[in-house]
Amino acid sequence: xxxxxxxxxxxxxxxxxxxxxxxxxxxxxxxxxxxxxxxxxxxxxxxxxxxxxxxxxxxxxxxxxxxxxxxxxxxxxxxxxxxxxxxxxxxxxxxxxxxxxxxxxxxxxxxxxxxxxxxxxxxxxxxxxxxxxxxxxxxxxxxxxxxxxxxxxxxxxxxxxxxxxxxxxxxxxxxxxxxxxxxxxxxxxxxxxxxxxxxxxxxxxxxxxxxxxxxxxxxxxxxxxxxxxxxxxxxxxxxxxxxxxxxxxxxxxxxxxxxxxxxxxxxxxxxxxxxxxxxxxxxxxxxxxxxxxxxxxxxxxxxxxxxxxxxxxxxxxxxxxxxxxxxxxxxxxxxxxxxxxxxxxxxxxxxxxxx
Amino acid sequence: xxxxxxxxxxxxxxxxxxxxxxxxxxxxxxxxxxxxxxxxxxxxxxxxxxxxxxxxxxxxxxxxxxxxxxxxxxxxxxxxxxxxxxxxxxxxxxxxxxxxxxxxxxxxxxxxxxxxxxxxxxxxxxxxxxxxxxxxxxxxxxxxxxxxxxxxxxxxxxxxxxxxxxxxxxxxxxxxxxxxxxxxxxxxxxxxxxxxxxxxxxxxxxxxxxxxxxxxxxxxxxxxxxxxxxxxxxxxxxxxxxxxxxxxxxxxxxxxxxxxxxxxxxxxxxxxxxxxxxxxxxxxxxxxxxxxxxxxxxxxxxxxxxxxxxxxxxxxxxxxxxxxxxxxxxxxxxxxxxxxxxxxxxxxxxxxxxx
Numbered sequence: 290x291x292x293x294x295x296x297x298x299x300x301x302x303x304x305x306x307x308x309x310x311x312x313x314x315x316x317x318x319x320x321x322x323x324x325x326x327x328x329x330x331x332x333x334x335x336x337x338x339x340x341x342x343x344x345x346x347x348x349x350x351x352x353x354x355x356x357x358x359x360x361x362x363x364x365x366x367x368x369x370x371x372x373x374x375x376x377x378x379x380x381x382x383x384x385x386x387x388x389x390x391x392x393x394x395x396x397x398x399x400x401x402x403x404x405x406x407x408x409x410x411x412x413x414x415x416x417x418x419x420x421x422x423x424x425x426x427x428x429x430x431x432x433x434x435x436x437x438x439x440x441x442x443x444x445x446x447x448x449x450x451x452x453x454x455x456x457x458x459x460x461x462x463x464x465x466x467x468x469x470x471x472x473x474x475x476x477x478x479x480x481x482x483x484x485x486x487x488x489x490x491x492x493x494x495x496x497x498x499x500x501x502x503x504x505x506x507x508x509x510x511x512x513x514x515x516x517x518x519x520x521x522x523x524x525x526x527x528x529x530x531x532x533x534x535x536x537x538x539x540x541x542x543x544x545x546x547x548x549x550x551x552x553x554x555x556x557x558x559x560x561x562x563x564x565x566x567x568x569x570x571x572x573x574x575x576x577x578x579x580x581x582x583x584x585x586x587x588x589x590x591x592x593x594x595x596x597x598x599x600x601x602x603x604x605x606x607x608x609x610x611x612x613x614x615x616x617x618x619x620x621x622x623x624x625x626x627x628x629x630x631x632x633x634x635x636x637x638x639x640x641x642x643x644x
Numbered sequence: 645x646x647x648x649x650x651x652x653x654x655x656x657x658x659x660x661x662x663x664x665x666x667x668x669x670x671x672x673x674x675x676x677x678x679x680x681x682x683x684x685x686x687x688x689x690x691x692x693x694x695x696x697x698x699x700x701x702x703x704x705x706x707x708x709x710x711x712x713x714x715x716x717x718x719x720x721x722x723x724x725x726x727x728x729x730x731x732x733x734x735x736x737x738x739x740x741x742x743x744x745x746x747x748x749x750x751x752x753x754x755x756x757x758x759x760x761x762x763x764x765x766x767x768x769x770x771x772x773x774x775x776x777x778x779x780x781x782x783x784x785x786x787x788x789x790x791x792x793x794x795x796x797x798x799x800x801x802x803x804x805x806x807x808x809x810x811x812x813x814x815x816x817x818x819x820x821x822x823x824x825x826x827x828x829x830x831x832x833x834x835x836x837x838x839x840x841x842x843x844x845x846x847x848x849x850x851x852x853x854x855x856x857x858x859x860x861x862x863x864x865x866x867x868x869x870x871x872x873x874x875x876x877x878x879x880x881x882x883x884x885x886x887x888x889x890x891x892x893x894x895x896x897x898x899x900x901x902x903x904x905x906x907x908x909x910x911x912x913x914x915x916x917x918x919x920x921x922x923x924x925x926x927x928x929x930x931x932x933x934x935x936x937x938x939x940x941x942x943x944x945x946x947x948x949x950x951x952x953x954x955x956x957x958x959x960x961x962x963x964x965x966x967x968x969x970x971x972x973x974x975x976x977x978x979x980x981x982x983x984x985x986x987x988x989x990x991x992x993x994x995x996x997x998x999x
Contacts (some may be wrong), residue, residue: 340770341868435876443869447879448990456998472877472990476997512697514798521790522803522827525907532901541999546887546901548994552880555910556872635803635827639903642831643811644896 291316295364295467297379299325299332299341299351300302301438302396303370311346318360319345320352322371322378329353341442358386364461366392369415373399376411378419388427390563394451396432399589400487400596401625408538408596408605410483428458431479433486434440434548434555441471448472448548452479474548481540485531489599490590492527493557495621496520497564497632501571519633520558526617526638527554532541537609563590575628591625598622613637646671649820650719651733654680654687654706656695656793657751658725663797666701673715674700675707677726677733684708696797713741721747721817724770728754728944731766744781749806749817751787752765754944755842755951761958763893763951765838783813786834789903790843790911796826803827803903807834811832822846829903836895840886840904845945846952847882848912850976852919853873853986856926874988875913881972881993882909889973892964918945946980953977968992 292315296303299321307317321329331337332351336344345351352360361367367387369379376397383393395412403409412429418425434449441447451466451473453459459475469475476482499520509515531554532545544550558564566588568577576591597618606609616637623629647670651658654676662672676684686692687706691699700706707715716722722742724734731752738748750767758764767784774782789804790950796802806821808814814830822828831837854875864870886909887900899905913919921943924934931946952973959965971992978984 318698435880436873437869439682439867440869440871440873443865443867445869445871446877446988446990447873447875448880448994450994450997456996470995474996476999478997478999481997481999510798511793512798514795514800515792516795516800517914518791518795518800518802521907521911522801522903525790525803525901525903525905526911528901528906539771541997543997546880546883546906548877548880550880551883551901551906552876555879555913556876558910559872633801635801638830639803639827641811641829642805642833642836642896642898644831644833644836 293364294318294542295320295361296368296370297357297383298372298375299328299338299369300370302374303368304341304345305438305468306368306370306396307346307349308444309466309468311348311478312468315348315465317346317349318352318364319349320357320360321354322375323354326353332444343442351637352367357382361386366394366465369393369395369397371397373397373411373592376401376414377418380415383560384419384423387423387427389423391423391427392430392458392461393427394430394432398433398483398486398490400484400593402596402599406599408484410480410487412479417459428453428455430458430462430518431483433482433553437492437551437556446470446472448474450474450476450482450548452476452482454479458552464578475591476541477523478541478544480538481535481542482549483545484535484538485544486553487593488531488534489527489550489554489557490563491556491593491618491621492531493540493563494567494570494590494594495527495617496523496554496558498571498633499523499565500564501568501573504568505572522638523617524554524558524633530615530617533614535608537604562588568588570624570631576625577628594618594621594625598626646838646969648719649673649721649723650675650716651723651725652712652738653677653725653727654693655725655727658723659693659696659700660793660797661723661725661751661821662701662704663799664823666703668820668821670703670820672701672704672708672717674704675712675715676709677730681708696794698797705754705950712737716741721749721820724748724750724752726752728752728766728947731756732767732773735770735820738957739774739778742778742782743757744778746778746782747785747813747816748782749785749787752803753788753838753841753845755839756939756952759999761954763839763955765835765842767834770930783808783810785813785817786838788837788908790908792911800827801825803828803829803904805837806827807831807837809834831896833896833899835893836890836897836899837904839890839893839895840899841908842948843889844882844905844909844912845918846948846973846976847886847909848916848918849922849925849945849949850882850972851878851909851913852922853926854878855919855986856923856928859923860927877990877993878972879909879913885972888965888969892959917943921945925979925986928986929978932946932983949973949976949980953981
């Protein structure tokens with residue numbers, strides 16, 4: 290019998306997952322959301338994915354969202370490839386179709402709050418939308434780590450973590466996806482994994498502030514001095530704060546400086562939408578002005594920052610952090626949520642270290 | 645009475661330290677080594693530092709090495725601004741001149757081995773060259789963290805640690821150098837600080853391998869896939885291994901992902917000599933061939949890697965690490981010391997995480 294996988298969401302990352310699956314002998318249904326109509330039409334017409342700039346592997350069959358029931362039929366598992374804004378939608382959409390023992394793995398990066406104002410990870414958001422009768426049975430796993438979709442599709446070397454509360458399910462998925470270019474490590478600390486990869490998007494925006502401050506001063510000075518020292522300090526403070534949040538969530542704080550934290554932040558801080566938004570804010574533009582320049586772009590970093598802006602008062606109230614903890618996150622929250630002017634208090638960032 | 649400082653070594657970093665000192669009211673003697681003759685001549689002629697591309701602050705007086713006794717006269721403290729190759733030289737040179745209660749701070753990044761083949765930091769190397777009668781009295785401090793010299797001289801925001809076994813001496817120096825652009829935090833863990841900043845040079849070479857491997861495959865593929873995922877994985881593994889070495893040295897392992905580790909590695913991994921050497925090795929050139937291309941350039945990263953190549957067997961023998969620990973450092977040691985062909989075993993890098 291043919292091995293069969295289904296991916297819901299035909300954006301770059303969901304679609305890139307078809308490469309390791311195909312290479313491992315899977316027939317893959319790639320189901321576009323209602324936003325992916327043009328992508329799916331192109332894939333149906335010619336097999337060409339217009340955003341990945343590649344022809345999909347032969348074993349992939351594209352489907353419109355209206356065909357989802359057919360497409361999911363017989364699939365061994367489901368990959369959720371939607372963006373964080375689609376987390377509730379995917380839960381509502383696949384919930385009524387899937388079986389109680391189904392396995393789902395999500396590639397989405399983001400954070401939400403529960404009814405108590407506490408941080409929760411997106412797999413929990415998805416699960417919360419499932420019908421009650423399957424909510425506890427369906428196992429949800431997640432992918433995290435530095436993985437640009439176009440590179441995975443190009444079979445470039447990539448290292449990631451697969452996480453699931455049930456480690457055997459993480460292992461199940463790792464064994465399915467692992468190739469000689471897609472190196473997968475597993476963890477049962479899905480909370481730590483998801484928090485780290487969500488926060489790195491937020492902090493990449495913060496690291497990007499240095500680019501904007503440099504531009505505001507008309508670039509390097511006449512002797513060629515950039516602001517790399519500032520960027521490095523921001524990067525280091527980001528790693529430190531990711532660790533603090535992980536500790537608050539009783540997660541594995543080592544993820545702050547492994548693939549999901551420092552590694553993912555390294556690549557995200559060098560280019561992309563989050564850094565661009567940070568640059569615009571660093572130049573002195575308000576969040577509203579910056580958004581106008583970036584019209585039409587999904588800004589997952591800003592969404593995570595807004596959630597952190599709501600979570601921080603609750604974390605303080607619960608005694609998880611003090612009022613002077615997370616100064617860098619508070620700074621970017623103030624930029625995004627309150628549109629305060631940018632002022633970086635570097636003296637509040639690091640601490641003397643006495644051992 | 646005028647406050648007076650002396651800096652020995654007129655390279656970019658030693659010379660950049662004249663800015664915060666001058667801004668804080670110090671008269672500064674800048675003493676070139678025997679390698680800095682042309683720099684000092686230019687500074688004497690016109691005040692222009694040819695490698696920093698700036699005129700030195702007015703309060704700086706340049707001196708040739710032959711004038712060192714005059715130059716050190718009355719100095720409240722001495723900054724060692726030589727490269728790691730000059731660590732023994734500086735100890736031998738200032739040792740006979742300075743007083744038993746003198747304070748010295750060094751900006752040099754590097755590692756050495758003691759007679760037992762164990763890793764030691766450069767302040768210990770300098771101290772070892774002092775005459776016996778002052779060896780225990782002179783206090784040696786060190787500077788570490790992401791600080792490109794030209795940016796410090798340009799009064800760009802920079803955050804660093806000052807370390808000394810005697811925390812009060814670290815505080816003494818921090819109070820002298822601190823400005824509104826040079827943010828200084830202090831630590832008594834000078835070993836952790838120095839190990840982290842030395843290792844980041846070595847690992848920046850390692851991160852640079854991805855650039856070379858990309859070039860070897862003629863750059864991005866037709867769909868535009870680079871090798872950023874690989875670079876990010878190498879970066880993350882570097883942070884993890886710096887932490888392991890710090891733990892072996894009973895140092896503060898948090899430095900692995902603060903300013904001295906992840907922060908400094910972030911800026912060092914993006915450009916500079918270490919990354920360039922890494923790129924050449926990634927392209928498939930041998931270390932000998934790469935050295936030829938880089939003729940005349942100081943390669944502190946290669947020196948650190950060679951020392952680590954000698955230290956690792958001793959660390960294993962002492963039970964500090966296992967034979968499969970530090971796979972990334974072993975890989976770059978093999979490239980530099982043994983000129984083995986490059987092969988990266990990503991599956992040996994990260995571990996499953998079960999909490």
